[in-house]
Amino acid sequence: MPQHPLSDIPTKLSRRTVAKLMAGTATVATLTPITLAIAVEPGDITMLIDAPIPGVRKAYADGPFGQIHYRYSGNKDSVEVPLMCLHASPLSGILYEYWLAEMGKDRFAVAPDTPGYGGSDTPAEPPLIEDLADAMIGFMDSVGLQTADVMGYHTGSFTSADLAMRYPDRIRKVIMISAPIFDDAMIADYKTRIYDAAPPLADVLASTAESLKKNGLGMFRDMTEARYEDVSLERLRHFRTGNWGFRAAFAYDLTVALPDIDQPILILNPEDDLWELTPRAKPFLKNGRIHDLPGWTHGHLDLHTEEMAEIVRAFLAE
DSSP, X not given: OXXXXXXXXXXXXXXXXXXXXXXXXXXXXXXSSOOOOOOSOTTSSOOOOOOOOTTOEEEEEEETTEEEEEEEESOTTOXXXXXXXXXXXXXXXXXXXXXXXXXXXXXXEEEEOOTTSTXXXXXXXXXXXXXXXXXXXXXXXXXXOSSEEEEEETHHHHHHHHHHHHOTTTEEEEEEEOOOOOOHHHHHHHHHHHTSOOOOHHHHHHHHHHHHHHHTTGGGXXXXXXXXXXXXXXXXXXXXXXXXXXXHHHTOOHHHHGGGOOSOEEEEEESSTTTTTGGGGGGGOSSEEEEEETTOOTTHHHHTHHHHHHHHHHHHHO
């Protein structure tokens, strides 16, 4: 069989395929015409794929960068304003599955995969937050949402802010899970990493397996081991472009956007890696507040679904 460079590996792999790779039951050669040894021993990780969550469905819509994959729940004809949920990088709408099932009880709730992540098509070049916001407006047009409340998580928070600022007639209220204000030193430090080329797939798989063994759930302790494994697989699907969302976030200035947002904003501040940076947003809020969630970390939408829903529904009903 002829040898091919690593660049021949697809930009994205299905989660099921990545599971087989990590479990050692498949090689990249089964996917593309290349031969590559995977540096993971068979059985290193037990891959448990959660069963479908009742009430949550999946579909595709059109966007400026191609198709946008999304999850949704609830009825579009509900009297409540639809809720659009934007995920953190480098993940996908998978973070919102239990959340959609809960919020879909009384409204249409939808979580699109950001272009370049999950099942959505990848842009030809790294997008800016403004590009992602425009893509979400295109998504809303495609699925017939004239107006929505928007909820963002980390990178999704930046996109939510830009949506509210530039499309005030389309966005009614804003919920941000973390709203970090980065200083120049942090931005400079992250630039040394987020602009690096992606490592080879074999290295990514090996480091992921090692991290799982060494750190366990880490900051994702608010979800089950099976869910964390699913989330890990989702992150691996777009290993080549996984840092694009971070590039966009670190290039966006919330201190400029937040003061220009007239809509009500609720910033939720779980005790994750942005816990200490989010309170810096307070002076820039025109019509908003910060709600601290001590003890909560990544996975809180799974573990604290009903508590979070109570907080968010109260805000949306104000």
